[in-house]
Amino acid sequence: MTSTITPHTASPCFQLKGSMITMMTLELYRFDELNLHHQLQGLVAKAPRFFENTPVVVGLENLHDPEGPIDLPRLCSLCAGFGINLIAIRGGNADHRTSASDAGLACLPAQPASAARKVPSATHSFDSNPASSVTPLKKENVTPIHQNESGLNNTVSPEPSDARKDEPAPESPVYQTPKIISSPIRSGQQVFHDGDLILTGPVSTGAEVLVTGNLYAYGAFRGRALVGVKGNGQARIFCTHFEAELVSIHGHYKMAAAMDKSLWKQAVQVYLQDDSLALKQLT
């Protein structure tokens, strides 16, 4: 997939090396934005950390309509909304490559047909979209990826800006950078943010954090966390050090006294399941 160029000049500052990197490939069958969004959402819901800090290549060899236009900047922002970092396209025609360079993606040569066939068919499947009639094997718009060998050993670097959007409100697929607050939130302070919020400092007892999207708290969280406050039942709360006085999603709330004490000071996520709050330890 990469070539080797190694310049040998006097005392070089660097060396170019070809290396084989196992990379996730998102094989696109057709670019149907709405379905794509829907299916990505399903995928990310099943495995929220699946794409975290993982570069992804879009494979265009198996497009149902190889000449059809694909709005790659749009695809990029759609994927970014789920925390999927597209870095390149593979294959595709000249128009696709132009669109890719507009989106800031690199262009890789198409994979030879023999290699492409090794796609494990059992990686994933979605039930949301009925089979398309063209190729019976390929049921979906997207098959998430062949992960060859040790492909997914994410070396997670805690880059806050990479924070993924877990389940954004369906009507806003556009990637919104989450807001990051690193100073402590003190007793009596109230923080509101429209969108996702990342807190790297502590939140004290008596402080209140309200967000319309998801809340990620990396410091000790001792205040009140209210997410999905404008009616997003999909919003979640993630705390690495959970001591919240109160958690609330979309109006459903739970006080500390009603919470399982074994979760105290643990890494915890809170989400809405069948109209009741589920608090689960993150392992």
Add this chain to the structure above:
Amino acid sequence: MARIIVVTSGKGGVGKTTTSAALSTGLALQGHRTVVIDFDIGLRNLDLVMGCERRVVYDFINIINGEAALHQALIKDKHTDNLFVLPASQTRDKDALTPEGVAQVLETLSKEFDYIVCDSPAGIERGALMALYHADEAIITTNPEVSSVRDSDRILGILHSKSRRAELNLEPVREHLLLTRYDPTRVERGDMLSVEDVTDILAIPLLGVIPEDDTVLKASNQGMPVIHLEDSDAGNAYDDAVQRFLGQECPMRFLEAPRKGLLQRIFGGQG
């Protein structure tokens, strides 16, 4: 330009005035020209602790209202060179503190002094807000118990949102935690929050730990800042805190309960 230091806590009775007296005396003893201002208008206390209550003629409010000149109201401390006290008024209330007046007084003092220590009243109302508004540094005086910690946390939030530095988007106020009335024996018994418990909640650097000490009360009643007493643990701890404030490395003391001697352990029974 002087550094303006506010000694504040939210909660009352935790040792703000004692700390203001000790800190300003400590700074002056190190050769810094220092003035300590009592912002507790209506409940004048600082002059008692500083032992200058009989020499109060004019006060802070007189200056704000233009009824006296600044040098008429400043009381030179009789124990320490370089130290002046600006007392509060006992006959007025905190509404007499106007933002313009306070700003003007502080600006004038800034030109003459190295440090201005503002002794904040309890609460989060006008007096406390006026005391902290101009601060460059804040000494958050906290007792190791939950309500004091909660109130300190609240006042830290106010420093972040309502101080001059916050409003003008300048470099934030430097915050220092001063834990007072610390009793290691009670901490070991689990009756009292430990240093770690408090720093974990407040998440600001620790300036010092002042042990619970009978000499504090005695010193206050005598009008002698406790830092003058050489055989007082609290006085020594304040001394250390001043050194740290001035950037000296200084190990924390008085964090361990005094160990019982061998005989006491043998004959001390359950005690």
